[in-house]
Amino acid sequence: MQTSLTTSTEHSDNTVFDYNSSDYPTDYDNFCDKEELNVFNKAVTPVVYCLIAILGLFGNTLVLWILLKYENVQSVTSVFILNLAISDLFSCLLLPFWIVYHLRGWIFGDFACKIIGSGFFVAYYSGIFFLSLMSIYRCYAIICPVSTIKEKNWVYCVLLCVVTWVISFLAVLPQAVFHKVYTAHDFMHCDFREEQEPFFWTCFAYYFQNALFFTSFSIILYCYTKILKTLCRCKMRQRPRTVKLILNIVVVFFVTWAPYNVMIFIKALELQHLIISTCESEKQFDYFFIISRSIALSHNCMNPVFYALVGEKFRMHLFNMLCRFLKCLGSKQSTLSKMNKRISYYSDDPSFF
Template sequence: MSFNDDDDDDQYLNFLELLNDTDGTTDPSYVLSKTVRLCQKTAVNQFGAQIIPMFYYVNFFLSFLGNGLVLFIIYKYEKLNTVTNVFLLNLVLSNLLFSSSLPFWATYHLSEWIFGEALCKIVSSAYFIGFYSSILFLTLMTFDRYLAVVHAVAAAKSRKKALAVVASVVVWCISIAASVKELVLRTVSRNQFSGLVCEESGFAESTMKHWRKVSYYQQFLVFFLLPLFMVMYCYISITVRILSTRMKEKCRTIKLIFVIIFTFFVCWTPYNVVILLRAIQISMKEEESCAASDSLDKALYVTRNIAYLYCCISPVFYTFVGKKFQSHFKRLLAKKIPCLSRHLSLNSQSTRTTSQRTPHSTYDH
């Protein structure tokens, strides 16, 4: 054996000794200048495997039930000749796109990624495109309501179908651009502990950390803070406007506005606070304890699914509070279940008259 071979063997033995060192100490002569903490994520992974598949399947079921019902009512009773219906259709499609990825992720958390690299990229991209676009379409719908109520006269000329289509295309483009990294960086690799994994890889760890940090801040600032401020401003302005009118159902409308703002805030804030904490954690140079990291991961699992649940049921929440969609739903029930027709008060003509009399009021129709 040559000198170089002996030297390589010594280095290999030193590496094994460092790897098997259970006291947390390192050889002073080794090239590393600090101890690297390796956190075992067994407990976190088990926690995720227990709750995530259930949440994902529930979200998937509720999403396809609720969004599918709204989509059917739009097809059956409505026309895409109004700004509200154009935004609503796009919101439903974005939620269906998002929720279509959930069964794949549920299966992934139960075992490993068994769907191949192509689906890894496609499902990841669909997941984020649907997620981001649904938030932006919710914001657009809120802004549209603000224009219709607060600036009714001016909005009569500006709220055109063509502008709604252009705005929808812009939202889809922004959502796709924000999700491009999933298509580029997501790959399937084999992990000795988890089996086949679908995750972002292919670059140095420092580069991957940078992209994760950018994603977290992008999520918090662009897809939470900005929509939250817009939603709050629009609905507060709508409330002030309604209070200054002689609207018969003033109290009911204000209660509805409060419920919308409160639900949006409660569902989205915890998840985005955790996202911000993870971004700060990555930005800090000091290593965080394994216990704190595990707690943050568990909080992310829970809060993320609450946010996703709101994302899935939002079209139902935003449509069936209106009288027009309530009337459509009653007509649909009476047609499919005739024995219920005597218990449902159907007054389509009254609804159409109200809709024609107040074409810009999104709370009366």
Template sequence: MSAGKEGVWEVDLDSFNFSDYGNYNYTNEGNTCCLGVVCTQQESMAFESVFLPVLYSLAMVVGLLGNGLVLGVLFQLRRTWSVTDTFILHLAVADTLLLLTLPFWALEAIQGWTFGSGLCKLTGAIFRINFYSGIFLLACISLDRYLSIVHAVQMYSRRKPWVVQASCLSVWLFCLLLSIPDWVFLEQVVDPRRGEKPECTHNYLRYEASIDDWRIASRMVYHVVGFIIPAVVMVYCYSCILLRLRGGSRGPQKQKAIRVILALVVVFFISWTPYNITLLVDTIQTNQTHSSHTCASTTALDVSLTVTAALGYLHCSVNPVLYTFVGVKFRRHLLDMLRALGCKLKSQVRPTSRKSSVWTMVSSGDTTYSSGF
């Protein structure tokens, strides 16, 4: 079973409990079967049982604190929300819900999945929905900024706030559709290679279809819909924005905006590119002859999937810093909120327009655009 997951782990040919299925000729003599060498995963399990709980705990604490502050400030400014603020609200909700599933995966790494198949389906689907929602909302923010800054076109009108809410609702519904395989295939399954420890995995043998077909289809959807398309949208939109900003005078605000744009793109790719490459390698290796693989290489790949997947999930903890804490108006309201709670703080943030977003405004020529920085 692959330790890295596009939401949750999945069963492969070597990891499933074949004794439950009479159609497969499975023996454990000499640690081999008709499909080639079957390696135990004790080393990767030992690594996961320490690494995942620590990292997931850190991500949950930092992420819940950051997203909690975002939601708190947005709640205070609910009467003056901009379009970008609305997207950020949904992004913070998606990141928060995703973070709340991490304790289940941390406990699974320690003691196995002991919550039953029902909670396995629910938790896995919640993870999947919010995982995709976070990425798609980032792409929506990029597209909105691109249209407003590069083409001076307001995709959404303040007079019709329901339009942006409808867009966010469409994102949630689309992600709900993408979670249908989780509702169908996720189960509490025992893996003989992992010490008979029950785990929440995709049981692609459930309907006697080709496991490779389901596996490849699932991963192709993830690679294309969950990474390639949003990445292309972000790179194109932010590249055009950078070219537009570099074309005029370069004041302090514009220079800061360029730095923030580069940070957004760089952090996104640092977070998700290693996992996508590792997952692609795992997919290719799975479809090759199993006899050509060694247990050492399999263990190394499992550990790599665990590390790169965890790095990707940390992205939802970094989002509040990148998308909100850089905003002048947000920092001012955050400091005001902390002072109201009794904190003694000195503010050097200059006041901004009440009509702006919680981000600063970037000027290009004689026109001012709400860039979300």
């Protein structure tokens, strides 16, 4: 995960020069002052990460609690939501390390840099995989007869999730190898770093993220388009709400992840010298990169809303839990009964939807 932005002068070999070093270049025309950018990054990023961490930890922990306490993961959809929540929770648990990093530099050592640096990509890959699998299953569940779906053994779903996690961990091996701690301008950095050109693994990591994102978005777009066509041919009391939810899922997924993927694609082109940038364009790019990275991470907070909290059954469990917590279950029993009737009318599937 690219997290550091430095005030530096860089030659074509991507060497970063220390201001206090005798290697500092004498060609002041090539100097690009990014001090304002560093101040912006140090002021904004920790605050945004803190909000994402708090909201993401709360939302995904709530999803896990209700899943395990009330649902017992009885359906394929519940299994996918469980794994998606774990993926988002894992990403949120790493954010405090990055908050400290932006404020004080990397103080956790080289081994932690490799683990935490590659951990971001584990969460990124697994999250996108699970979103794609959920979209495929939902499309299959709506198009195929219900009786056929119920005959499927959810053990295969669990095995598929295990395989997904294994693939996600294997895919981050380059990040684990090339994430390093280094010092530049009296600041300890933890970043994906290759010493010499052609920066093959760096570009490969960027392009792999791009390919994964656009493949996943194509799958999600195709599946939900098929779902929409099927719903439009059926008579459902909840159809307007369901259609709106589907559109929100597709739009939010694209809006949160597309800018970040565009930024890393441009960064890969720069590393390959396919784009020549000026100092001013570098500054603008870095500003956009900081913003797009934060927007992408905010998706961890939105997944619990779109994939769990919108469900009638999930909200009933949440309401039930709150009533027990507030010791007011007896006075709200009639309300819970009404919600149960609405849920049983809309769906017989043991999932949240």
